[in-house]
Amino acid sequence: MKIAIIGIGTIGKGVLELLNKEKENIEKRIGESIEISWICDLKENINDIGDYNFTKDYKKILKDDSVETVIELIGGNTVAFEIAKDTLKNKKNLITANKYLLATKGKEVFKLAKENKVKIFFEGAIAGGTPIASSIYEGVFSGGIKQIRGILNGTSNYILSKMEEGYSYKDALKTAQKEGYAELDSTFDVKGIDTAHKISLLSYLIWDEFIDFEKISIKGIDFITDKDIKIAKTSGKRYKLIGEATKEDEAIKIVVKPVLIDKNDPLYNVNDAYNGIESYGKHLEKTFFSGKGAGALPTATSIIGDLYKIKNSNAWY
Amino acid sequence: MKIAIIGIGTIGKGVLELLNKEKENIEKRIGESIEISWICDLKENINDIGDYNFTKDYKKILKDDSVETVIELIGGNTVAFEIAKDTLKNKKNLITANKYLLATKGKEVFKLAKENKVKIFFEGAIAGGTPIASSIYEGVFSGGIKQIRGILNGTSNYILSKMEEGYSYKDALKTAQKEGYAELDSTFDVKGIDTAHKISLLSYLIWDEFIDFEKISIKGIDFITDKDIKIAKTSGKRYKLIGEATKEDEAIKIVVKPVLIDKNDPLYNVNDAYNGIESYGKHLEKTFFSGKGAGALPTATSIIGDLYKIKNSNAWY
Structure with a gap:
């Protein structure tokens, strides 16, 4: 070839x-x-x-x-x-x-x-590093999938993990760039736009329909402070930037925003540059995939x- | 068709x-x-x-x-x-x-x-419910996979979860049968043989080589007592029946046995009839898949x- x-x-x-x-x-x-x-x-x-x-x-x-x-x-x-x-x-x-x-x-x-x-x-x-697109499109498409949600941007997840370790937002971003996870312009990563692109594509793969990108509600991690992270940590939770697509009564809704995730959620342990995706299907129940989401x-x-x-x-x- | x-x-x-x-x-x-x-x-x-x-x-x-x-x-x-x-x-x-x-x-x-x-x-x-075979064979085969390990039998995992809730081994098995997870003859499930079949197939899909089934070391969950489960629980751990295949120096080694899993392991939260599989590749690092492993x-x-x-x-x- x-x-x-x-x-x-x-x-x-x-x-x-x-x-x-x-x-x-x-x-x-x-x-x-x-x-x-x-x-x-x-x-x-x-x-x-x-x-x-x-x-x-x-x-x-x-x-x-x-x-x-x-x-x-x-x-x-x-x-x-x-x-x-x-x-x-x-x-x-x-x-x-x-x-x-x-x-x-x-x-x-x-x-x-x-x-x-x-x-x-x-x-x-x-x-x-996770074959989620083909798993969804070719593998479990008959599972009656109602929802898919996940951590889809390695850079912002890496920054949130570093902030939990005590780094400032700025230093965490710099380290992400040094590790080769973040591009020099990280606007799309930290503002949730990259996550919105990916959850929108997943939604298309499941329901064969594109949502107007302008209709997606998008909020990034760039307004999260060290204090927010500390408060979350004290209550045993973690902020994660979550992209979520849901189909209810024939309507698809996509939201991207930081969410407080608790310990029982499989996304809680998806840290650093890793991505994690959970789908729920009425026949399939829960499926979870995780793998490295940034890096060459x-x-x-x-x-x-x-x-x-x-x-x-x-x-x- | x-x-x-x-x-x-x-x-x-x-x-x-x-x-x-x-x-x-x-x-x-x-x-x-x-x-x-x-x-x-x-x-x-x-x-x-x-x-x-x-x-x-x-x-x-x-x-x-x-x-x-x-x-x-x-x-x-x-x-x-x-x-x-x-x-x-x-x-x-x-x-x-x-x-x-x-x-x-x-x-x-x-x-x-x-x-x-x-x-x-x-x-x-x-x-x-997890498209692991095609993910491995078609998706991440170039990731330099060195090891794959996982919970591959829904019935035995369900029994172990129920025992942690206080059920006796016998009652847990009965409930598994009632739920439609376990066949009437559950020998292959609880003795680790079904897990050995699956990890052996995964190993073939990764390394294009079948290991003689007789060469696989297999231990099941049928010797685990209520007391073992309690002691594990006290120390914040869980017994899981793990199938593991490793390739080192061109030799493939497959082992099936109950393993004490701690809270930081993604397999810790794979409970009831769910399955979970973690692979490690030298280029890919870790990938994790989980989904329901028993049921129609x-x-x-x-x-x-x-x-x-x-x-x-x-x-x-």
Whole structure:
């Protein structure tokens, strides 16, 4: 399988690292060899990634008929949207970890995939190291799911955990950046927007319906003080940034906000850069998933899982 | 898709119930209508399941060319082994929830599926309502998994939870049977054999290798006394029946035994008929899955998920 990677930031480098380190395992499971035909980054020349065919011009990749699958890791919903559309129109499969793009432009992107009879997978977009998207969409979809809620942003969860250890909000954020969990611009993480993108995508995967992003009630963690954290700790609770989607009487409601979580809730022990998701289904009862939600390699494992699906599964639209 | 169900016990009835209750959702997701061409049960005439084409002779089903997929829910590894082999040889896809069969005869069954170019899926065989098999096999396989451990038997976990509430072992077992979690013969559940089947299958899914079942060290919960449970409780711990598979220096080691679990372990809060599985991968770090592990409907959701895969995924061997 000839692939191209567009966007060589933390996650892109993680994918290269994993494809090198686990080459034998990956190719055995997928059932064919993986060849990286192109690496593209729009902003800069990359010189610490090894000997790859590099271009700044993603259109060059789309003209290369031998490339079967494009992995888009640019982020955002402007240039990435153009790349996604062009990739699908050129009848190449698309793997993306871009929740912002899919939560806001998903309808159009999925439609294009369908029209062009190519595949699109995005396990890396929600809860990095946890295969929650396929578990929900392919696994337990018949369980009569009524609600899904979870900690979906590793950066803000890491900050809350560090604040409980005594760090100030500022120092906790700095440490998150140093650990490679937070981007330099962490607005989307701490203001709950990234969580809203992810819970909105999960909601789509369960109920086949996109909620207007503007209708989602969103509150972040940036107003939480050291004092709030201390009071919560004294009462044996923890603040967690929770995204929650509920379907009742045919209406879907999505809310993102910090919630005081008590010890009996499985989300209480989802700390640091981990994510955790609990679903409730009337036939299935409770299901819980947890895994590392930030960092290069856990997300890269999900992207490699999508390569398996490109080869071995049909498309999702 | 025309299917047949062989074996109408608790799980078989659950599959029928779910296919009725969630018909619209299921057919929309799978992408075609599901028609139950045959119901077969070897032992008895079934009269409380509704208006289906019933037979006691499974070979009749295999002669029906219109049947595409057989769901085997007989259990055991004698008659079920014959049915599995005949199904695959007759070029029909096989869905099974039979961990005993696959842990002991998996090599032969998977080989037959491959030879006959048909598909086999078995999500219902491990941790009923949790899509752990596909998460491991398709999702996080590149995470460098070194260890997987978990509570994999709902019945024994339910018994241990009830004993902590003050029930005697005998009464706890009776309640489990009344709730439909335990079969009348619960030997495999309480002696750890069912757990060994499941952890052995998980180990195969991760490392593509079957360990001789005789080489697995197995200890059950049937020697645990009320006093043991009380002492554990006093020290803030819980006994859990744990199946654990570890790969070190190319050697796979599988152990099943009751383990004292402390409060910081995510398995501590996996109680009653729930299952919980934690994996550790060198790239992935920790992943945790939990869901109901016994009872008709949770397992039935996994079997319906396998129907999705029959239509939309390639085979696993």
